[in-house]
Structure formats: structure tokens, C-alpha cells
Amino acid sequence: MSAPAWAESLVEVVCADAGRPPPRLAWRTRRGAGSTGVTRRDVGIVAVRAGSDPTDQRLTLLHELAHWLTPAVRRRRRAVHHGLAFYTIAFALYRRHGVADPDALRLESARYRSALRHAAHLGIAGASEALGRHRETLRARPRRRWRVLVPEHAVRLERDGRWTVCATCRQRVVGAQLARARRARRPLRHVLWTSTPEPAVEVPA
Ligand SMILES: [Zn+2]
Ligand SMILES: [Zn+2]
Numbered sequence: 168m169s170a171p172a173w174a175e176s177l178v179e180v181v182c183a184d185a186g187r188p189p190p191r192l193a194w195r196t197r198r199g200a201g202s203t204g205v206t207r208r209d210v211g212i213v214a215v216r217a218g219s220d221p222t223d224q225r226l227t228l229l230h231e232l233a234h235w236l237t238p239a240v241r242r243r244r245r246a247v248h249h250g251l252a253f254y255t256i257a258f259a260l261y262r263r264h265g266v267a268d269p270d271a272l273r274l275e276s277a278r279y280r281s282a283l284r285h286a287a288h289l290g291i292a293g294a295s296e297a298l299g300r301h302r303e304t305l306r307a308r309p310r311r312r313w314r315v316l317v318p319e320h321a322v323r324l325e326r327d328g329r330w331t332v333c334a335t336c337r338q339r340v341v342g343a344q345l346a347r348a349r350r351a352r353r354p355l356r357h358v359l360w361t362s363t364p365e366p367a368v369e370v371p372a
Contacts, residue, residue, distance in 0.1 A: 223274055
């Protein structure tokens with residue numbers, strides 16, 4: 168399907184402002200409120216799967232356009248896609264093109280927790296407070312103690328109803344891990360961990 172007119176013109180305006188050629192915009196719809204997007208700089212495409220929430224559609228398109236305008240930074244051989252350079256552009260685009268700070272903060276940080284820290288740094292309204300609350304929650308969360316439940320073993324795939332599981336530890340093997348396990352010449356290895364809350368420290372009276 169073709170992209171709605173507002174989205175096409177947003178792509179034009181954002182790229183013209185930045186003095187950059189626009190990407191081709193691929194547009195599909197998905198069920199649910201939220202949208203998803205992906206930017207393929209190598210082939211010149213921004214693709215959006217639009218959910219029903221118009222604000223989230225706009226934010227998602229602007230998020231991808233920020234990727235279009237910001238090459239990923241490499242740090243220790245890892246590409247940083249959502250760093251400060253990216254969010255400097257992204258939050259400026261949100262502001263300039265009709266996504267209010269509180270909406271930008273809410274939608275962006277629901278996807279990427281790191282957005283809060285960058286938004287606070289950029290002085291986005293409400294970001295410092297939200298970051299403070301988030302850190303508070305992390306501190307209050309009980310620590311967990313990890314132990315090995317099933318020691319390291321070779322993964323042997325087995326069907327279990329609709330799932331593929333490891334025959335030894337019964338863990339489901341899905342997605343990329345399943346593809347990797349099927350491809351591997353030597354069996355992949357597994358350790359199954361489990362965690363329990365750390366017992367509260369007794370303070371002597
Ligand atoms: Zn992104
Ligand atoms: Zn296993």
C-alpha cells in the first residue's frame with residue numbers, strides 16, 4: 168500500500184530541512200496501537216508498519232528519519248544506534264514536527280530505556296523526573312541470586328507439541344537461536360540458570 172500523504176510530505180520536509188535526499192517510504196499497517204519501523208540506509212528505504220495510534224505513527228516515522236539522517240556511531244566495534252547523537256536529532260524532529268515532549272518521552276522510553284538518560288541530558292521536559300523514578304525502581308527491586316539448574320550440555324533438539332525444545336533441559340529453542348542450532352555443525356552448548364530473590368540481610372539488633 169502507498170504511504171498516507173502526511174507521511175510522504177513529512178519525509179520531504181525533514182530531508183529538505185537537513186539538505187539530504189529523501190529515502191523511499193514503504194508503508195504497511197499492523198494490528199495494535201503501536202507502530203514499528205526500520206531504516207535501510209544501504210538501499211535507501213525507510214519502512215513503517217503503522218499501528219492505529221496516530222501519534223505513535225508520527226513518532227515512529229520521525230524516529231526512522233532520525234536514523235536516516237544519523238549514521239550509527241561505532242564504539243568498541245559495536246554500532247550504537249540509539250546514542251546521544253541519534254537522540255539529539257530525534258527529539259529535535261519530534262518537537263519540530265508535532266510530537267509534544269511528554270508523548271515523545273513516553274513512547275520513546277517505552278521502547279528504549281536509554282532514551283530517558285539522553286532526553287534528560289537534552290533537557291526534555293519531565294525526563295529528569297522520569298529518570299529519577301526509574302532509578303528508584305531499580306534500586307528497590309530485590310536482588311536475585313543466580314545458580315546453575317542444569318549444568319552445561321550439548322543442545323539436542325526435540326519436538327514438544329508446537330515447540331522445539333532442548334531434550335536435556337526442556338528449554339524452548341526459538342527464533343535466531345533455533346536457526347543457529349539447526350545450522351551448527353557441532354551442537355551448541357547450553358547452561359540453564361535459575362534465580363531466586365536474594366534473602367534480605369538481617370541487621371543485628
Ligand atoms: Zn531506532
Ligand atoms: Zn538444554
